[in-house]
Amino acid sequence: MDGVRRLGGAGGPTPDENDQDAVRRLRRLVATGCRxxxxxxxxxxxxxxxxxxxxxxxxxxxxxxxxxxxxxTPDRVHLVSRTGEVTEGGGQRHAEYPIHTEVLAARxxxxxxxxxxxxxxxxxxxxxxxxxxxxxxxxxxxxxPLPRFTRTTDLIVSAGLGRAVADGLGDRNALFLxxxxxxxxxxxxxxxxxxxxxxxxxxxQQLLTTAAGGRPTxxxxxxxxxxxxxxxxxxxxxxxWDYLVRQLAGGTSHG
Numbered sequence: 001m002d003g004v005r006r007l008g009g010a011g012g013p014t015p016d017e018n019d020q021d022a023v024r025r026l027r028r029l030v031a032t033g034c035r036x037x038x039x040x041x042x043x044x045x046x047x048x049x050x051x052x053x054x055x056x057x058x059x060x061x062x063x064x065x066x067x068x069x070x071x072x073t074p075d076r077v078h079l080v081s082r083t084g085e086v087t088e089g090g091g092q093r094h095a096e097y098p099i100h101t102e103v104l105a106a107r108x109x110x111x112x113x114x115x116x117x118x119x120x121x122x123x124x125x126x127x128x129x130x131x132x133x134x135x136x137x138x139x140x141x142x143x144x145p146l147p148r149f150t151r152t153t154d155l156i157v158s159a160g161l162g163r164a165v166a167d168g169l170g171d172r173n174a175l176f177l178x179x180x181x182x183x184x185x186x187x188x189x190x191x192x193x194x195x196x197x198x199x200x201x202x203x204x205q206q207l208l209t210t211a212a213g214g215r216p217t218x219x220x221x222x223x224x225x226x227x228x229x230x231x232x233x234x235x236x237x238x239x240x241w242d243y244l245v246r247q248l249a250g251g252t253s254h255g
Contacts, residue, residue: 023088026052026061027074033193034063036244037116038070040197048116048181051100052189054079060100060113064091069116082159096155098162099183106166112189114196117181120204125176133219134209137202139228140173140195143221147172153179174199190241191234197244198232 033050042048046068051060059081063072078089082101086093100113124131130145131138149168156165156177165183169175173195175183182199186192209216219227 022055023061024074026054027077027089029189030061030063030077031072031074032245032248033112033114033189034069034072035248036193036241037114037196038068039248040244041200042116042118042196043069044117049094049096049100050112050114050189050193051080051104052112053104053110058087060097060104062094062097062100064089065094066092095157098159099156099165102159102162103166103169103183103185106163107169107171107185109187110185111187112185112192114184114192115177115181116184116196118196118200118203120207121176121182121200122179124203124207125178125182129206129210131199131202132206132216133224133227134216135202135205136227136231137198137205139219139224140198140232141202142228143224146174146176148176148178149180149183150178153177186237191237194237194240194244197240 030050030052037043037048037050046066048069049063049065050069051062054061059079061077062080063069064076064078067076075089076091078091078093079087080093080097080101081087082105084093084097084101096115099115103113104110125148131141133139133142147168147170149165151164151168152161156162165175165177169183169185173185177183182196184192184196184199186195
């Protein structure tokens with residue numbers, strides 16, 4: 001005997017090997033999510049980040065600082081504790097890690113967090129307008145107005161501010177950080193990433209609509225809920241994620 005307890009009979013993976021496989025999958029997932037965000041207009045030089053909840057409750061697997069979203073590879077994703085310590089992996093930690101750790105702490109239903117600085121979402125929030133369902137995409141975020149965080153336009157660098165962001169988000173899937181960016185969440189990273197992509201598309205469409213003049217129209221409350229529930233099912237959001245990932249590979253599946 002080699003003194004190592006194995007799972008699944010002789011020759012099966014050890015517990016440590018299973019754990020490392022899970023970690024590799026999480027890091028690959030975050031890296032892919034970051035590259036999808038970059039490919040769809042969410043990049044801001046080296047700023048912006050995405051994370052997934054550590055399944056063992058140790059914090060968040062977060063994009064490392066100093067790299068653009070499009071540059072993220074699995075080795076540029078590290079584990080950050082709720083107190084801000086990088087406990088696994090290397091690289092510089094983002095100053096705004098409390099957005100991720102405090103939202104995850106406040107929302108057990110959330111498995112992933114995206115914080116980015118998309119131009120159209122920032123512009124729309126700064127006008128003071130509510131997000132209106134002038135397009136299909138906006139129905140994902142209604143029917144009530146998307147919440148707005150206005151306590152500060154500065155970086156979210158403390159646990160207290162992170163908790164305030166979580167409070168502002170409430171039970172919603174997205175939040176405007178006014179004059180700053182957005183926070184989008186989901187039960188998993190594919191949902192959070194697709195939510196961020198759809199939010200930016202919705203904001204862009206509203207700005208185009210209002211800039212065109214005339215008398216803009218938008219979907220009423222009851223029909224907006226029906227459209228949301230019909231179009232943006234969990235399955236549809238995951239299929240949209242699969243599509244976005246295929247585009248990274250030039251139209252071929254990553255498997």
